[in-house]
Amino acid sequence: MALFATLLFFLCGVLHGLGRNIQLPTVQECCQDGRDRALRGQDCAILPLISSSHTCRIAQEQCCAAAVGGRLCDSGVKMAKEQGACERPFFQGDPWETKISKMCCDCCVLGLMMASRGSSCELPGLSLGTQCGFTAQTCCGKNTTGEIKPSSSSSCVSLLFSDSNCSQLCVGNGTCACHDGYQLRQDGVNCEDVNECLTGSHNCVIGQGCINTEGSFRCQRETSCGTGYELKDDNACQDIDECSLGTHNCGPDFLCTNTVGSFRCHPKERCSDGYIQDAIGSCIDINECVAYTTPCPHGQTCINTVGSYTCRRNTVTCGRGYHLTEDGTRCEDVDECRAGNVCGDHGCVNLMGSYRCECRIGFIFNSITRLCEDINECRHYPGRLCAHKCENTEGSYTCSCTTGFKLSHDGRNCEDVNECDANPCSQECANVYGSYQCYCRRGYQLSDIDGMTCEDIDECALPTGGHVCSYRCSNAPGSFYCTCPPTGYTIAHNGRTCQDIDECAAGTHNCSVSESCFNTQGGFRCLSFICPPNYRHIAHGGEISLRHASVSLRCVKDCQHGNVGCSFDPTQLITHTALSLPTFREFSGPEDIVFLRTVAAANPAPPPGATDVFFKILAADDQFSFDVQKRSDQGMIMGVVQQVKPIIGPRDLVLEVAMDYVISGLVSRRNIVVIHVFISDFWF
Numbered sequence: 001m002a003l004f005a006t007l008l009f010f011l012c013g014v015l016h017g018l019g020r021n022i023q024l025p026t027v028q029e030c031c032q033d034g035r036d037r038a039l040r041g042q043d044c045a046i047l048p049l050i051s052s053s054h055t056c057r058i059a060q061e062q063c064c065a066a067a068v069g070g071r072l073c074d075s076g077v078k079m080a081k082e083q084g085a086c087e088r089p090f091f092q093g094d095p096w097e098t099k100i101s102k103m104c105c106d107c108c109v110l111g112l113m114m115a116s117r118g119s120s121c122e123l124p125g126l127s128l129g130t131q132c133g134f135t136a137q138t139c140c141g142k143n144t145t146g147e148i149k150p151s152s153s154s155s156c157v158s159l160l161f162s163d164s165n166c167s168q169l170c171v172g173n174g175t176c177a178c179h180d181g182y183q184l185r186q187d188g189v190n191c192e193d194v195n196e197c198l199t200g201s202h203n204c205v206i207g208q209g210c211i212n213t214e215g216s217f218r219c220q221r222e223t224s225c226g227t228g229y230e231l232k233d234d235n236a237c238q239d240i241d242e243c244s245l246g247t248h249n250c251g252p253d254f255l256c257t258n259t260v261g262s263f264r265c266h267p268k269e270r271c272s273d274g275y276i277q278d279a280i281g282s283c284i285d286i287n288e289c290v291a292y293t294t295p296c297p298h299g300q301t302c303i304n305t306v307g308s309y310t311c312r313r314n315t316v317t318c319g320r321g322y323h324l325t326e327d328g329t330r331c332e333d334v335d336e337c338r339a340g341n342v343c344g345d346h347g348c349v350n351l352m353g354s355y356r357c358e359c360r361i362g363f364i365f366n367s368i369t370r371l372c373e374d375i376n377e378c379r380h381y382p383g384r385l386c387a388h389k390c391e392n393t394e395g396s397y398t399c400s401c402t403t404g405f406k407l408s409h410d411g412r413n414c415e416d417v418n419e420c421d422a423n424p425c426s427q428e429c430a431n432v433y434g435s436y437q438c439y440c441r442r443g444y445q446l447s448d449i450d451g452m453t454c455e456d457i458d459e460c461a462l463p464t465g466g467h468v469c470s471y472r473c474s475n476a477p478g479s480f481y482c483t484c485p486p487t488g489y490t491i492a493h494n495g496r497t498c499q500d501i502d503e504c505a506a507g508t509h510n511c512s513v514s515e516s517c518f519n520t521q522g523g524f525r526c527l528s529f530i531c532p533p534n535y536r537h538i539a540h541g542g543e544i545s546l547r548h549a550s551v552s553l554r555c556v557k558d559c560q561h562g563n564v565g566c567s568f569d570p571t572q573l574i575t576h577t578a579l580s581l582p583t584f585r586e587f588s589g590p591e592d593i594v595f596l597r598t599v600a601a602a603n604p605a606p607p608p609g610a611t612d613v614f615f616k617i618l619a620a621d622d623q624f625s626f627d628v629q630k631r632s633d634q635g636m637i638m639g640v641v642q643q644v645k646p647i648i649g650p651r652d653l654v655l656e657v658a659m660d661y662v663i664s665g666l667v668s669r670r671n672i673v674v675i676h677v678f679i680s681d682f683w684f
Contacts, residue, residue, distance in 0.1 A: 034064030076104030096180030111139035228261035274307035321353030362395030443478030488522030521680035531555035
């Protein structure tokens, strides 16, 4: 309070000289206007100006704020003295107002505690700030307003002028403060917004979501308003006028009328008298006899007509079951049991205005048709009368059985029938509950037509028939048998596979003494290999490994004296051999057919002077069906000749493969392997 009084007198001295030259309200008048408006509850931040003077505006606003602050501070002091509790919910007003009241309440409680302990009201060692210190000393009982005047060197004392360094509030002694909803930054001067939604300092209730705003927050409901309503800024639900917005679905022949939360469609067409419109706008007749209480005078009956009604004089009429007496003045009961045979062969009981039939067992009286009707026992007691099927009869019922069963002696249950006693199957029969099953012996299958006849299975025509026999399959009743080509093959012990006949081993060939017999798949060849000039025959070594190779010739170079060309020819060895191969039926990839072994060590990085071997195909077929690869076997270099393309037999081919031994980049010697390949026309 002393701070506000000091600022007011300071302003009076500064502004006194300015009023002598221009006709402006005095500073005292501007200040008093602000205080009066504060007492009327106006917002000090948006006061109407009574003068264009900047100094007057400051005095008006600050005196208004001082009055509001004094009132709020007095409220806090009162709360501290009366209750001794300073919780913010006890105070009313905006957050910034409750903040001031709570501050003064806390400071007053501090002063009261100091007084109760007999301590000095000077509050030594406590830097509480000007307003808090003044409030604490006042509540302590020693008002020292004149002793705590703010220093003229404080940067906050010139709050009324432009040289204040606080962004929002100055509380004295060079200390800055912020409005409620803001917090002081680390620089001690500037203020930043507090996100109440993140800190949990909002007061939004369940069903509302918190939305942060600059210096405050607002609560917005989370659930929607429902169809036909929209949410306003104040969280209230407002009806949507679908008719004015054009969001209705009324047709062109209807008018839209808005209702709370919805709308209604009314037809444009008007109906004439005696008619009313239905929901789709059509005109329908009004039954005036029902719509109106007494459309006709007493003693007359209303009869509805299309678009109107008529009144007819009442006459004595008797209802059903009655007839007029002879004088025509009253009605008497009709005895239907005497009038005719109304119940047939059932009993009849007369009633006033009606009658009732006493029905026999198995029948029931229908009060609407007045007749005895048969009781459908099968429908009334489903599953409880018959084991299988129930058929209703006149006054009773009968039971029957489904196919494969017969009715028991009790007339209700069913027994299984052994159909196999009648030999319905052509081969094997097995009785099952309620039916039977036919079976066939091996090599036969059950007919799809009658399910009883066994038909022979053509094993050769089955999808797997091509793999039953290695060559040709012949069907037989209940079985099959395999055959082989007429020459060169015989059937194996399994009865399915064709195996080659070795004519050379059996001695059934026709080769001469000078020829060698070589067995092939499905035949044989008479071979006679000779060494070329400058080569002589030697015994066969172990450098080549073939499939089914039994005939071979090995020739080593033997140059005549003085034959220079022969001496410089690197070819040292020529080997002739034969190989029999089938026609690969399903050729899926390269097939290894020849293995060329060497005595050279396999080394990924041969040292200088080491021997290396390279393989090359010199002659083959026109389709390039063969290839040679270099591999390693037990630490030694090996060449593998492969068939890389399918070859359809019968074919006779000659394949020449060179083996070059290279030392330091030079071919030291060459070995040539001549392979005579005989490919049969079968795959076995």
